[in-house]
Amino acid sequence: MERKMTPQELIGCFDEALEKGYILVYYQPQINHSTGRMVGAEALMRFKHPEFGIQYPNDFIPVMEENGLILRADLNVFEQVCKFQKKCIDSGVAPVPVSTNMSRYDILDDTYVDKLEEIRKKYDLPVKFLRVEITESSAIAGMELMTNAIDKLHKYGYIVEMDDFGSGYSSLNVLKDLEVDIIKLDMRFLSGDVGGRGGTIISSVVQMSKWLQTPVIAEGVETNAQADYMKSIGCNYIQGYLYSKPVPEDEFVEKLKKLDHQPETPATKFVDTQDAGRFWDPESIETLIFSEFVGPASIFTYTNGHASILRVNQKYAKEVCGGAKIQDILNTNPWDHMSETGRLEYETAIKKAIETGEEVECDSWRDIHSDCCGDDRICVRTNMRVIGKAGEQYLFYVMARNVTAEKKRFDDFRSADQLLRVAFDHANMFAWEYIFATKEMHPCFRCMRELSLPPVIRNYPEPVFENGLFPMDYHDMYIDWLNELANGAPSKEGIIPLTAGRVPFHVRYTTEYDENGKPLKAYGSATLVVE
Ligand code: C2E
Ligand code: CA
Ligand code: CA
Numbered sequence: 001m002e003r004k005m006t007p008q009e010l011i012g013c014f015d016e017a018l019e020k021g022y023i024l025v026y027y028q029p030q031i032n033h034s035t036g037r038m039v040g041a042e043a044l045m046r047f048k049h050p051e052f053g054i055q056y057p058n059d060f061i062p063v064m065e066e067n068g069l070i071l072r073a074d075l076n077v078f079e080q081v082c083k084f085q086k087k088c089i090d091s092g093v094a095p096v097p098v099s100t101n102m103s104r105y106d107i108l109d110d111t112y113v114d115k116l117e118e119i120r121k122k123y124d125l126p127v128k129f130l131r132v133e134i135t136e137s138s139a140i141a142g143m144e145l146m147t148n149a150i151d152k153l154h155k156y157g158y159i160v161e162m163d164d165f166g167s168g169y170s171s172l173n174v175l176k177d178l179e180v181d182i183i184k185l186d187m188r189f190l191s192g193d194v195g196g197r198g199g200t201i202i203s204s205v206v207q208m209s210k211w212l213q214t215p216v217i218a219e220g221v222e223t224n225a226q227a228d229y230m231k232s233i234g235c236n237y238i239q240g241y242l243y244s245k246p247v248p249e250d251e252f253v254e255k256l257k258k259l260d261h262q263p264e265t266p267a268t269k270f271v272d273t274q275d276a277g278r279f280w281d282p283e284s285i286e287t288l289i290f291s292e293f294v295g296p297a298s299i300f301t302y303t304n305g306h307a308s309i310l311r312v313n314q315k316y317a318k319e320v321c322g323g324a325k326i327q328d329i330l331n332t333n334p335w336d337h338m339s340e341t342g343r344l345e346y347e348t349a350i351k352k353a354i355e356t357g358e359e360v361e362c363d364s365w366r367d368i369h370s371d372c373c374g375d376d377r378i379c380v381r382t383n384m385r386v387i388g389k390a391g392e393q394y395l396f397y398v399m400a401r402n403v404t405a406e407k408k409r410f411d412d413f414r415s416a417d418q419l420l421r422v423a424f425d426h427a428n429m430f431a432w433e434y435i436f437a438t439k440e441m442h443p444c445f446r447c448m449r450e451l452s453l454p455p456v457i458r459n460y461p462e463p464v465f466e467n468g469l470f471p472m473d474y475h476d477m478y479i480d481w482l483n484e485l486a487n488g489a490p491s492k493e494g495i496i497p498l499t500a501g502r503v504p505f506h507v508r509y510t511t512e513y514d515e516n517g518k519p520l521k522a523y524g525s526a527t528l529v530v531e
Contacts, residue, residue: 002053007063009052014069017047018076024048025080026246027098029255030217030239033227038255039237040097040131040217043081044246045073061103070103071112077101078116081130082123084249089125093256099131099161104138107145113152120156127157133184135163143178150178161217180214187230187240188220206235296320296400300334302350303393307334310395319402320380322368323517337366349384354394359385363403376490378404430526434460434509436486436519468500485511485522495529504529 017023023045030040047055064070078100088095106112120127132153138146153160162180185206206216218230221240230238244255296316300309312321312329321329335343342364349362363381381403388395430451431444441460443453457463461482465475474496481492493508505526514520 001051004059005049005052005055010055010060010063011067011069013049018072022048022050023073023076024248025077025084026248027252028239028246029244030237031243032236033231033238034236038096040099041252042133042239043077043098043100045077065103065105070105071109074101074103074106075115075119079119082119082125085129086123086125088253088256093253095129095256097129097131097159099133101133101163102149104135104141107134107138107141107149110148113149113156117156131159131161133161133163134180136165146178150180154179183214183216184219185216186219187226206233296402298398298400300396300398301393302396305347309334316400318517320378320400322376337368338364342366349382350396353384353386353396357386359383378402379407432524433521434482434524435521469498471497471502481509485509486519488519498526
């Protein structure tokens with residue numbers, strides 16, 4: 001009866017499986033979408049039990065990993081691949097490089113790569129027909145183990161692929177520190193609309209990979225739209241159901257015979273990246289300047305109307321993006337925060353910088369959202385300069401400054417009479433402070449005198465709800481205000497009818513933050529609304 005095997009059954013028949021060949025290798029082609037040629041294939045393990053039928057990796061790999069069986073299984077797959085490649089060569093079928101998967105448990109064994117090498121030698125197979133995939137989640141085992149494995153593979157001449165890039169463990173640093181030759185980007189991790197957020201991540205990874213001069217293979221590509229999208233951002237190599245599911249050996253041989261494939265190594269050639277490269281080097285002066293000595297700074301690429309942020313420093317995140325996480329900044333489309341006119345001005349500046357090769361200054365208003373300070377509009381003054389070029393793609397270095405206060409001061413100056421009115425209002429108001437951490441309200445003397453409030457009100461606003469200062473129908477709204485302020489909203493205001501007489505007051509709050517941008521307290525005021 002065909003069914004999913006239990007872990008016990010799998011473990012129980014493992015030795016028998018190796019001996020009797022229950023472990024099979026399926027091959028999934030990798031295609032150059034532009035030429036239709038096969039550029040390689042991935043070997044994927046299948047487990048075919050005589051009674052229970054085909055078992056799938058997602059079910060049996062974890063069992064093998066947890067029970068220390070994966071190493072032997074992976075070596076078995078590698079050996080089958082070597083045997084297969086050799087057979088192809090000997091029978092006159094032109095092979096393509098085949099990659100095998102190296103489990104993160106294999107990485108723990110520092111003789112694993114030597115074992116691969118022994119097998120390869122046994123079959124006398126040129127190393128160019130073999131590649132090794134290491135999943136980025138192996139970083140859990142420790143970067144040193146991973147680096148050692150990669151170094152050793154390189155020493156023997158293997159091409160190393162970073163599998164499952166984008167699944168969550170990778171950061172720019174992981175990628176930068178590991179000398180992988182090919183990045184595999186799984187579209188299923190980033191599925192949804194490729195034009196939206198997923199698309200932004202994908203395109204920035206692809207762009208990033210270009211600056212690192214590392215080609216990308218897109219995996220899990222199921223539709224032509226996805227493949228075309230990848231092509232449009234410069235990634236031609238595709239592995240996915242669109243071209244073929246993983247197929248058994250005999251079917252794969254047929255594909256090899258039929259498909260037009262010329263040995264073609266995925267490669268991206270980039271010109272003019274000499275300066276850009278240094279920005280990825282953690283030791284370089286550029287990086288030091290970028291992260292330590294300058295004000296807010298960012299690096300972005302611009303390609304025919306598309307901009308994508310590749311790097312920002314901490315000061316940029318804090319001053320220009322309202323304290324947003326760097327990862328989130330890298331994942332957003334910079335145009336999203338600009339108005340149509342703002343964007344046009346910005347692009348004009350970009351084009352001028354491209355044409356002149358000089359530094360160009362531009363002020364642009366942006367809408368930002370931050371978890372601590374809510375939504376806001378800020379004006380950013382940028383000084384940008386082209387620092388690299390690759391085909392149609394330009395790499396920019398940007399210094400930015402938040403000039404909102406300066407701009408606002410100018411606006412305020414223009415409305416001096418409005419200012420006078422504000423001053424007048426303030427003279428006629430009740431004022432208090434509300435401390436978020438303790439939920440204490442400290443009223444001003446006037447509040448105490450005219451509203452008979454004590455100097456400190458604890459558990460605010462409960463007591464003023466109870467004494468009827470706030471009408472019932474405003475309780476929920478007022479609680480919401482205080483919560484929003486405590487969560488970082490910079491201000492709140494509205495008309496609230498106060499006391500039993502429902503006298504309309506203009507109530508406002510302004511938040512004060514500590515040096516880390518965390519809300520400390522809010523200054524409240526209530527001014528009588530005079531018709
Ligand atoms: P993986 O290394 O990321 O392999 C790619 C997986 O995506 C394969 O699943 C493949 O069949 C599937 N796939 C490829 N294109 C598409 C597509 O267009 N749509 C969809 N829905 N799926 C697609 P598979 O063969 O089930 O393998 C699952 C995972 O098991 C592999 O993920 C790999 O992590 C692991 N695995 C497979 N074979 C081996 C092996 O020999 N050794 C080790 N250690 N792990 C293996
Ligand atoms: Ca893989
Ligand atoms: Ca993968």
